[in-house]
Amino acid sequence: MTSLPGFKRAASAVVVSILLTACGGESTDTTMESPTGLQVTGAGATFPEPLYQEWIRRYNAKQTEAHFVYEGGGSGEGVKRFIAEKVDFGASDSAMTDEQIAQVARGTTLIPATAGMVVLAYNLPGVEGELRLPRDVYVDIFLGKVWKWDDPRIVAANPHLDLPSKLIQTVVRRDGSGTTFVFTNHLGTISPTWLTEGPGIGTLMNWPGGAMTGNGNEGVAHKIKISHGSIGYIEYYFASRLGLPIATLQNRAGNFVRPDAESGRRTLEAAATAGMPENLRLFVPDPEAEDAYPIVSLSWLLLYGQYPEPAKATALKAAVTWALDAGQPIAEELGYIPLPANIVSAASRALDTIR
């Protein structure tokens, strides 16, 4: 191995500390050890990070068996470190691919821990009221085909709004992101044009011309906040925290649905009832339910099938069980979607298989 990773780490630490896009998670206190000295560390997705930190804060205070630490860094980073066995658990918004799972000798168990909605947040000063975006229109906005706010198709869907003749400035993610995957997976599912003319589906995209980029959900949210006429995709939590207006999107059944915890939970429940895959990798790129918000996603904890230390396995299982049960109301308080009962029971069954 070359000296590259070390160099990169040092440099990125500097860059990260300089950039103000540092993700809002409070720094985890690693000096406080549990009496048994057992420390369980995890890393990954930034979207559920505020929730995981809150869970860990409460859970560490509640018991003394083990001390939990979680570090954000992105879904991609979480999967990478999980495969390299540098952490005890990972976290990812796009789960793991079959190839990635095959690389883990100790086995992989995907546990859905929370869920979120990708929303289209926008910034249009002077426009008050609900902005409705039909399915084909928001695909075309991100393809760069609809580029004025007073485009006839947007006006037709929003006769009640006085839309300005302003440029639509799209804001997207610069870094590899589970949120990007969920969003592009949705766009690719509802629009064949997205696959042929657009950038396709993935965690890291080459967006069509003129899009502004930001690092992390917070970076995108911030860019939307300071740019008039902008629109971008972020997780619901970040939009609501910054008080950004959120567009109402048209679902498969043709209804316009506002994203909130209730519509998100119903969407997931219906999807899980229709069929929960064996490995719990449930993607809902285009939910069918009448009142479903169209872009929802689970966020997974990545656990190993086996742990060499039994104490660690026990501690992790206890903690995740707590998170799936007592942790869900906390999730709702923070603006995440609480998991519906059928997904929680499937997750608990998967958890039992860990040794």
Next chain:
Amino acid sequence: MAVNPFQHADSASSISGPPSGSDYLADSIFRVIALSCASLIVVLILYILWEIGGLALPAMAQHGLGFVSGTTWNVGSQEFGVLPEIWGTLYSSFLALILGGTFGVGIAIFLTQDFIHARLAAVFRTIVELLAAIPSVVYGLWGIYVVIPMLRPVAEWLHSELGFIPIFGTELSGPGMAPAALVLAIMILPTVAAITVDAFRRIPYKVKEAAYGMGTTRWEAILKVMLPTASSGILAALVLGFGRALGETMALAMLIGNSNQINLSLFAPANTLASLLASSFPEAGQIEVQALMYAAVVLLVITLIVNILGLGIQQYTVRKFEGKA
């Protein structure tokens, strides 16, 4: 009769004397220290070049010159091109140079050509130099919360009235070339102003007296005598300012909008090489890091070319206006 002509110097009572052994020693130690410090700088630059070049080598071999002319940066398909970033870097620096250079030279004239009392000029000069002490991230925040909202109505008007001119061709939604260049201009202002002030100060007073003696007005003296005489120093100031603008990272990463496009419009978002490096590095995988290192090499080469060009122009003006060989 041999009398030592240096007898008087040899006596211990005199304050002057031939250099002692320790003097020679101190002298040679200082020489070694100075030489090693100077060569250390050269070695450091070569080492940085070697290290970055080494990391960039795989990307250089793979992408070749297509890297410089390519316009996509797609990690997924491993296509890397930095033309939009090169464009953004040069365009923003050039705009900043026009603005910051004009104001910097203007300030220097104001401070040195007896427009205000010398003591007041010293106060002003200190204030201008204080600008250099403001951290770049503060400039970025100031740009976001002050410059962008201030610029927005102006940009709106320019776009609606003069939108047919390409440089006003788009609307300013927030971050973009104009706010970035404006803030960059303020950032290079102290560099340009301080060095230009020194250039004016170096002109012997008799030159100005001679000009006035020939009956020139103040402005004739400034424009036709002082400016050409100081021109090599002013050019040095501009080259240094341009170099600073090329490498500026933080404020630009916050203000330019990080958009991978080439647009002549002042109000469109763009990207620069330095902000591409800053924003992509933390998440980059090995392949992308190599490409980023290549981008760093490109930035170094651009800076080098600018400095060499600046040096050439400077020598030309020295010959032309200052009458030195």
